[in-house]
Amino acid sequence: MPFIEDMRNVEVIAPNFKRRLSGVTSTIIQLVPVQNRLGQKVSTLGPGLPDTLPKMRWRDLLSLWTAPPGRKARIWHARRNLEMLPAIVMRDLLRMKLKLVFTSASQRRHTGWTKFLISRMDAVIATSAKTASYLEVPSTVVMHGIDPARFSPPTDKPAAKAALGLDPAQNYAGCFGRVRHQKGTDLFVEAMIRLLPQRPDWSAIIAGRATAQHVNYENALKEKVRAAGLADRILFVGEHTNINDWYRALDLFVAPQRWEGFGLTPLEAMATGVAVVATDVGAFSEQIDTGTGILVEKDDLSAMTDATAALLDDNARRQSAGLRGQARALQNFLIENEARQVYRVYEQAASARN
Structure with a gap:
């Protein structure tokens, strides 16, 4: 989509002041098209975003002294301090x-500077109840949602595997996201090294990119896999734009994070009909219930290994959890509902006095 030619058509600005792909950037990429489909007239500003999103130019900031037709002001929806x-x-x-609207996903006490910035907002969104508990201003909880048109079960799982060059006869456990210590990739690798030798019908997939400062970490994990003789069954497949296709090839998803702001990957797996093992970080405890997967304490390798083994070895339980997870995702975590709830916060901000 080309740059916005008429700023009168923009009622909401979604700035993205970070070039590198992050969870915040991914949220903007997924949410803005849905917001515009619902008539919310959102434009992005900044680098690192695809050309498919509506964009305003930096010089268009000069138009912000004038409100759009029928509005007293535009909404500026920030998601970082620098925005x-x-x-x-x-x-x-x-x-x-x-x-000004700010979305917080942080689950820690804010610094004095961040507290000051947040205190100047007209409205604040928290991405989970846990996040809201760390805020010292009123907030509205709006949890992230998923697009069921993108994340949905395959009609033919063996064919979905074959399309990615995987063995259609194998079962696959997956761990998707950035490859780094914070994301717990090493815990997943260690669990698979412990579990796969006794389960020849299972393999593992690690999908995601290691940024420059984490390449040595990734290489050490690959070497550990090679030393265990599992290089052909624990696959590092890198980063993919068609990650939804990789979810469709999975039979189990593991989210081993040590820390997370919100964390969409369990929801994406659930929407695809895949059972989940996850650590109790981010919003995972608000996403997963007893019937959709297993929640374990963070950084507890034994608990994660045991929970993963329980689902690897119980086909009926795993398949039931996948079906329940899909139903839960569709009932509670649709991205259209997220967009509508965010819009209500915009309306709240529009009526705020400052």
Whole structure:
């Protein structure tokens, strides 16, 4: 989609001031098209976003002294500190017609600087109840959602595996996301090294990229896999834009994170009909219930290995959890519902006085 030619058609600005792909960037990429489909007139601003999203130019910031037709101000929806600060300057010092919304996914006490920035917002969104508990201002919990048109079970799972060059006769456990210590990739690898030798019908897939500072970490894991004689069964497949196809090839998903802000991967797996083992971090405890998978304490390799083994070895339980997980994702975590709830917060911000 080309740059926005008429700023009068923009009522909401979604800035992205970070070039590298992150969870925040991914949220913007997935949510903005849905918001626009629902008539919310959202434009993005900044680097690192695909050309399919509507974009405004930096020079279009000069138009923010004028509100769009029928509105007293535009909404500026920040998701990082470096997106809140310029918005405060534009609204409070330059007197541009803006109302400021911030989404927080953090699950730790904020620094004094972040607290100050958040205190200047017109409305605040928390991505989970756990996140809201760390905020010292009123907030609205809006959990992230998934697109069921993108994340859905395959009609033919063996064919879905074959399409990716995988063995259609094998079962696959997967761990998707950035390859790094925080994400617990090493825990997944160690669990698979313990479990796979006794289960020749199972293999493992690690999908995701290791950024420059984590390449040595990834290489050490690959060497550990080679030393265990499992290089042909624990596969590092890298980063893929068609990650939904890789979910469709899975029979079990493991989310071994040590820390997470929200964490979409269990929801993406659930929507695809895949049972989940996850650590109790981020919003995972609010996503997963007893019938959709197993929740374990973070950094507990033994508990993760035991929970994973329980689902590897029980086909009926695993398949039932997959079906229940899909139903739960469709009932509670649709991205359209997220967009509608976010819009209600926009309306709240529009009516705020500052």
